[in-house]
Amino acid sequence: MDVKTSKPHPQQSQVKVLDAKVAKMALSSMLVSVTLMACIMLTGCDKKPDAAQAGGQMQAMPVSVITLAPTTVPISAEAVAQTEGAKEVEIRPRVGGILLKKLFEEGAVIKAGQAMFLIDPVPFQIALSSAKAQLAQQRARVEQTEREAVRLQSLLATQSISQREADNAASDNALARAALAQFEASVREAELNLSYTTVTSPLSGIAGRFEFSEGALVNANTSLLTKVSQISPIWVRFSLSDNELSQIGGYLSLTKVKEVRLILPSGEEYAKKGQLNFAASGIDPALGTQQLRATFDNADKQLLPGQFVRVRVITGQKDGVFVVPQTAVMTNAQGKFVYVVNSKNEATIKPIVAGNWVGKDWVVLSGLEAGDKVIVDNLIKIRPNALVSPHPVGGMPVPAGAVPNQSAK
Numbered sequence: 539m540d541v542k543t544s545k546p547h548p549q550q551s552q553v554k555v556l557d558a559k560v561a562k563m564a565l566s567s568m569l570v571s572v573t574l575m576a577c578i579m580l581t582g583c584d585k586k587p588d589a590a591q592a593g594g595q596m597q598a599m600p601v602s603v604i605t606l607a608p609t610t611v612p613i614s615a616e617a618v619a620q621t622e623g624a625k626e627v628e629i630r631p632r633v634g635g636i637l638l639k640k641l642f643e644e645g646a647v648i649k650a651g652q653a654m655f656l657i658d659p660v661p662f663q664i665a666l667s668s669a670k671a672q673l674a675q676q677r678a679r680v681e682q683t684e685r686e687a688v689r690l691q692s693l694l695a696t697q698s699i700s701q702r703e704a705d706n707a708a709s710d711n712a713l714a715r716a717a718l719a720q721f722e723a724s725v726r727e728a729e730l731n732l733s734y735t736t737v738t739s740p741l742s743g744i745a746g747r748f749e750f751s752e753g754a755l756v757n758a759n760t761s762l763l764t765k766v767s768q769i770s771p772i773w774v775r776f777s778l779s780d781n782e783l784s785q786i787g788g789y790l791s792l793t794k795v796k797e798v799r800l801i802l803p804s805g806e807e808y809a810k811k812g813q814l815n816f817a818a819s820g821i822d823p824a825l826g827t828q829q830l831r832a833t834f835d836n837a838d839k840q841l842l843p844g845q846f847v848r849v850r851v852i853t854g855q856k857d858g859v860f861v862v863p864q865t866a867v868m869t870n871a872q873g874k875f876v877y878v879v880n881s882k883n884e885a886t887i888k889p890i891v892a893g894n895w896v897g898k899d900w901v902v903l904s905g906l907e908a909g910d911k912v913i914v915d916n917l918i919k920i921r922p923n924a925l926v927s928p929h930p931v932g933g934m935p936v937p938a939g940a941v942p943n944q945s946a947k
Contacts, residue, residue, distance in 0.1 A: 598927040599919055603879055603911040605930075606860045611896050613854040615786045616801075619776035621845045623767030624833065625741055631657055632734040634758040637750055644747055648739045648766050655737035655763055657756065662735055666728035673721040680718050683711035743768040744842070767843045772836040774800065774812065776849050777827035785894065786853045789828055790817050794853055798832040800841075801848040810835050814851075860906050861899040866914040867892060876906070877913040877920055879928045885913060885920045 631637075636658040642648060687707040694704040739745075746765035750756060756763065783789055792814055800808035816831035832849060834841065841847075866876050867890070874892050877885045890905030906912070911928060913920065920926065 598883065598925040599885075599916055600927045600929065601879070601885070601913045601920070602915045602931045603913055603928040604862070604866075606862070606906055606908055606910045606912060608858045608908055609861060610855050610857045611859055611861060611901050612852045613786050613856050614799075614850050614852045614894060614896075615778055615782045616848055616850050616894065617776045617778055617782070619774045619800075619847050619849045621841050621843055621847060622773050622775055623743060623769055623843045624771050624773050625743070625768040626843070627740055627743075627766050629654060629737060629739065629763045629766060630759055631655070631737055631756050631761060631763065632758055633657060633662065633731050634756060634761075635661065635735065637752055637754050637756050637763075640748055640752055642745050644745055644764075646745050648743055648745045650739060650742045652739050653736050654739055654745070657735040657737065659732055659735040662728065662732040666725070666732050669721065669724040669728040673718070673725050676714065676718045676721045680711070680714040683707070683714040687711045737763065739766050741766060741768055744839075769839060769841065769843060770836040771833045772841050772843070773815070774798075774832045774834060774847065774849055775830075776832075777822070777825065777829050778851070779827050780821070783828060786851065789821075790814065790830060790851065790853070792817060796852050796854065798834075799850040799852065800834060801850065803845065803847060808834065808840075808847075812849075856901075859893070860902045860908075861896055862902055862906075862912050863914050864895070864898055864900055866912050866917070867900050868917060877917060878906075879911040879913060879926060883926055883928065885922065885924050885926050887922055 634657075637655060638658050639656040640654070641656060642652070642654045648654070687704075687710070690699055690704045690707040693699045694701065743766045746767065748764050749762050778790070787794070795814040795817075798812040798814055800810075800812060802808055812832040812834040814830060815833045816829075818829040821828055830851075862876060867874050868876065873889060875887050875889045878888045880886050888905055888910070891903045893901035893903045895901070913926070913928070914931060
């Protein structure tokens with residue numbers, strides 16, 4: 539049996555060839571598309587850092603600056619101080635007894651001689667009456683001895699008695715007069731003790747706290763009843779170390795100090811100037827300081843004893859120095875420095891030697907020159923040699939686009 543093999547139809551062969559060509563073309567198109575997308579992505583990633591870097595180079599930090607000019611500042615030193623009454627008296631009773639009444643208000647203004655306490659006066663009134671009675675008795679005794687001496691003296695003239703009897707009568711009269719003087723002193727002492735039952739203030743000032751209560755038993759000269767402080771004028775006590783003294787010209791004396799200023803706890807300066815009224819003649823070996831004291835007028839009673847304040851001692855003035863705000867001065871491992879804007883509008887570091895404070899400013903002794911532009915804000919954001927956009931304090935910042943791009947040039 540003969541087997542016949544079938545041959546493909548000519549049209550079917552052409553269709554298969556066309557399908558293969560179409561598939562090959564589609565695959566080529568896909569490869570081209572993927573390649574183009576990869577190139578685009580790579581190009582975009584390469585350009586992003588350049589754009590960001592270019593944008594960072596164009597930005598400049600706006601900062602406020604002050605242009606320095608030499609000035610004159612006082613030579614001064616500051617220290618913590620404490621106020622105290624110019625006169626402070628402890629009120630103690632001169633006689634002991636029961637404290638009947640308090641005659642003042644705590645913290646009130648007291649005048650010299652004003653009654654403050656009343657101690658039970660009855661025992662002292664009795665003592666005074668007894669002393670007066672003894673005095674009267676002794677006066678009678680003096681009169682009796684005097685009459686006896688006169689009578690015996692007349693009898694002696696007629697030789698009716700001996701000289702010894704007349705002399706004894708005269709001696710008895712002299713002894714009686716001496717005893718009379720003693721009893722008179724006892725009366726004055728009793729009167730004085732009775733007056734001490736009313737306790738008065740020896741000076742004008744401000745009364746302190748009452749240490750006892752009414753009805754308490756107080757002892758003479760030992761029981762502390764209260765204190766009275768004279769606060770006008772008021773004293774301020776402070777001290778300065780060797781280093782602080784060397785900055786203002788050495789150890790202080792009453793003639794060396796020009797004036798003393800007082801800074802209140804609120805930061806405000808006291809309106810009235812003070813004067814140094816005490817300067818220790820030596821240095822305290824335990825603390826290494828010179829003890830000082832100043833006096834201030836306090837008629838309006840703005841200051842009270844015991845307040846902690848600050849004092850500024852001024853001994854002269856210094857010319858040709860610069861002052862910068864405290865916020866502009868920074869500190870690193872090498873010391874204090876400030877940021878200064880150079881001719882290229884770059885922030886550069888300048889080390890300085892700082893002195894004392896004048897108000898809210900640092901006194902710069904060296905490191906700066908006239909005309910330097912010191913940056914006073916945005917200091918945390920600034921880096922050395924960073925591009926900045928300076929403007930005067932209180933002025934409007936210069937737009938970032940107006941600053942020339944130094945790197946581009």
